[in-house]
Amino acid sequence: MRASIIVASHQEGERLGRTLASCFETTAGFDREIIVADDASFDGSVEEASRRFPQIRLFRNDERQGASPTKALGARQARGETLVFLDGHCKPEPGAIGRLIEDVEQLKGEAVVTPAIAALDVPRWKNAASQIGHGYFLELEEFHCGWLPLGELRGTWKGPRKFYESPALIGCALAVGRELYENLGGFDPNMRYWGVEDLDFGLKSWLMGCPILHDPDAVIGHRFRAAFDNFSVPMEHLLANQLRMARKNFTEATWSDWVDRCRARHVGRIADHPEGLWALAWELFQAGRASVEHERTMLLGHRRHDEFWYAERFGLEWPRLASTAAGSLPQALFVEPSPSPSPAPCNCKIQRLIDGTTIWKDLTNANRHCLPGEYIQLRVVCSGFSNDDITNPIWTVAGNIFKSWAADNQNGVLTLVSDADRRVRVFTFCFYAPSNVNAPLGCSFSLPNGKKCDINDFMIADDVTVTFKSTDPDGAPLFSGRTSLNSTKTKVGLYPPPGITFGAVVRVPPAYAVGEWNFVQVVIAHRTSKVGATCKSNYIGEEYTLDTTYPYSSTWPTGGTGHGITDVPDQALGSEVQMQGNDKFAMIIMFKPAGPHSQFVPIAETEWSWTYCCMNEGGWVLYNPAQSASAWVRSKAFPVWTQNVVALPYVAAPCPPACDGSGG
Numbered sequence: 001m002r003a004s005i006i007v008a009s010h011q012e013g014e015r016l017g018r019t020l021a022s023c024f025e026t027t028a029g030f031d032r033e034i035i036v037a038d039d040a041s042f043d044g045s046v047e048e049a050s051r052r053f054p055q056i057r058l059f060r061n062d063e064r065q066g067a068s069p070t071k072a073l074g075a076r077q078a079r080g081e082t083l084v085f086l087d088g089h090c091k092p093e094p095g096a097i098g099r100l101i102e103d104v105e106q107l108k109g110e111a112v113v114t115p116a117i118a119a120l121d122v123p124r125w126k127n128a129a130s131q132i133g134h135g136y137f138l139e140l141e142e143f144h145c146g147w148l149p150l151g152e153l154r155g156t157w158k159g160p161r162k163f164y165e166s167p168a169l170i171g172c173a174l175a176v177g178r179e180l181y182e183n184l185g186g187f188d189p190n191m192r193y194w195g196v197e198d199l200d201f202g203l204k205s206w207l208m209g210c211p212i213l214h215d216p217d218a219v220i221g222h223r224f225r226a227a228f229d230n231f232s233v234p235m236e237h238l239l240a241n242q243l244r245m246a247r248k249n250f251t252e253a254t255w256s257d258w259v260d261r262c263r264a265r266h267v268g269r270i271a272d273h274p275e276g277l278w279a280l281a282w283e284l285f286q287a288g289r290a291s292v293e294h295e296r297t298m299l300l301g302h303r304r305h306d307e308f309w310y311a312e313r314f315g316l317e318w319p320r321l322a323s324t325a326a327g328s329l330p331q332a333l334f335v336e337p338s339p340s341p342s343p344a345p346c347n348c349k350i351q352r353l354i355d356g357t358t359i360w361k362d363l364t365n366a367n368r369h370c371l372p373g374e375y376i377q378l379r380v381v382c383s384g385f386s387n388d389d390i391t392n393p394i395w396t397v398a399g400n401i402f403k404s405w406a407a408d409n410q411n412g413v414l415t416l417v418s419d420a421d422r423r424v425r426v427f428t429f430c431f432y433a434p435s436n437v438n439a440p441l442g443c444s445f446s447l448p449n450g451k452k453c454d455i456n457d458f459m460i461a462d463d464v465t466v467t468f469k470s471t472d473p474d475g476a477p478l479f480s481g482r483t484s485l486n487s488t489k490t491k492v493g494l495y496p497p498p499g500i501t502f503g504a505v506v507r508v509p510p511a512y513a514v515g516e517w518n519f520v521q522v523v524i525a526h527r528t529s530k531v532g533a534t535c536k537s538n539y540i541g542e543e544y545t546l547d548t549t550y551p552y553s554s555t556w557p558t559g560g561t562g563h564g565i566t567d568v569p570d571q572a573l574g575s576e577v578q579m580q581g582n583d584k585f586a587m588i589i590m591f592k593p594a595g596p597h598s599q600f601v602p603i604a605e606t607e608w609s610w611t612y613c614c615m616n617e618g619g620w621v622l623y624n625p626a627q628s629a630s631a632w633v634r635s636k637a638f639p640v641w642t643q644n645v646v647a648l649p650y651v652a653a654p655c656p657p658a659c660d661g662s663g664g
Helices: 014-026 045-052 067-077 096-106 178-183 197-207 235-249 252-265 277-287 289-302 307-313
Strands: 003-009 032-039 057-061 082-087 090-092 112-121 126-133 135-138 145-148 154-158 161-165 173-177 212-222 348-353 360-362 375-382 391-397 400-407 412-416 427-432 437-446 452-461 465-471 501-507 516-535 538-551 575-592 601-615 617-628 645-648
Touching: 003 014, 003 067, 003 096, 014 032, 014 045, 014 082, 014 090, 014 096, 032 045, 032 067, 045 057, 057 067, 067 082, 067 197, 082 090, 082 096, 082 178, 090 112, 096 112, 096 161, 096 173, 096 212, 112 197, 126 212, 126 348, 135 197, 145 452, 173 178, 197 212, 197 235, 197 307, 235 252, 235 277, 235 289, 277 289, 348 452, 375 437, 375 452, 391 427, 427 452, 501 575
Parallel strands: 003 032, 003 082, 032 057, 112 212
Antiparallel strands: 082 173, 090 212, 112 126, 112 173, 135 145, 154 161, 161 212, 348 360, 348 375, 375 427, 391 437, 400 412, 400 427, 437 452, 465 501, 516 538, 516 575, 516 645, 575 601, 601 617
């Protein structure tokens, strides 16, 4: 059999049936079995699940054993080559379980695979897209653990898929090959009610040389809660489980140091045990000492790494080789004898400031849209935390962003967004991206409870279209099959200056207020004039060359050093004049959206050229222009452009029937 889905349950009520329904719906067609491993439930949930889904395989503890022994029970009965473990209050998204199974097979069973964990809204049975956990950290001194943002995990490609190394795992959802599971000793069947069985399993895997790899494209929802509401967890059970985990995975010197530190932290007394919490937990630990020593011998004899390697790899302060011999013990603390469940991924959202107001709104479909050059202000808000609680933010935005661009009549100066600009709670920038592109953005940050969170969303660059127009001196459209101007009649290209008119029609979506428009034009003019006399068959003359890049001028650029187009020397009788020209142009439309602090950005450009050659009198040949869809490529030359920025009036024009915007 290809896979076994093992659902661990205790007093789940209707959540168990909904979990099973989601598993059946999302794995239809797979060669798999679904096992319910129940820990002595008495709320009728298992009986109802068996009635609704007679195809499940059910295995039950007669008495309450705990999470780890119950998962181990299900694994012992499983027949699949890949084991997928789920809590009895999970909702896999379509394709998630199948992807995890494929991951394990692609990795040849040499890694434990974890999905993205979404917070499950149980009443609506819907996963929260804004609350998704990825990596999980573990520190070894006190076994503190919590979420890590995806951006802090090391990526690694395995074949066509990219995975992320996670230091630890949360046991509500994971997949592992049967052979690896058995080589690791599985979930500890001798751990008590609740606590650290998943941390223990993940640490064993890393030390045996098999990483925990996270696949963010497989999403499974999990019911998180602030306190246990369907069972209780004695503190001494959690502490006894921690003792088992430390004994199995630590070398002797580290184990001794850890025990001393742990005892110093747990000197609190409890009402039903006069010798205190530590003594009670140690008594429970000693009762199962034989089994833990047996597993320890197996693990230490086969593993590839030790706890010092793990601490070094994931940047932990303890243990270090020098610290175990002479480490200072922590100050004694009283520990509240009531463990808490694993916390949900942070419920945080990205908000955007509405232009010209003090109103912040969540990034929704309507609030993600923006125009090139629009000024954007973003912040993160988290339920249960104030703005000042959000620290160490780092923002990332795909696409082209900048702070400002200023131009005089010759140069542009672009100010980019620096690394320091991204490390602020309220992130401000001007946005530029190709039209109709979703540009991902995200923020990683810390909260006072030790959580490291990240949240991701995107901005949408709305479409701005530009159509260039041009006419000759008679008002006839150019570039419509015409390549030559009749210079013998109009003297276009000679004196007076050419009468070519350029314009553009710019359209934006109707939801936006009209912005401002201008244009930049770069002129590269090459002139050669020769004056000489005919002597037999030889041409003898003097050559004057003017080869210059001009900024835009309202009249044709003339004069300069040497001979310009209107600067031809007087002709002597019998002399000949030969002039040549080859001019290139780039006209760039600039757009500035309405709203405070918005910036001009290039949105389109057209390039064209013409050439001229005459003897005494001649004509210009006009070449069809090449219009670029986006001028951002040329804008990468910021701030070394040499051109003027010329303001243009915006003339409102009726929108043609085929147009979905406005402008003229």
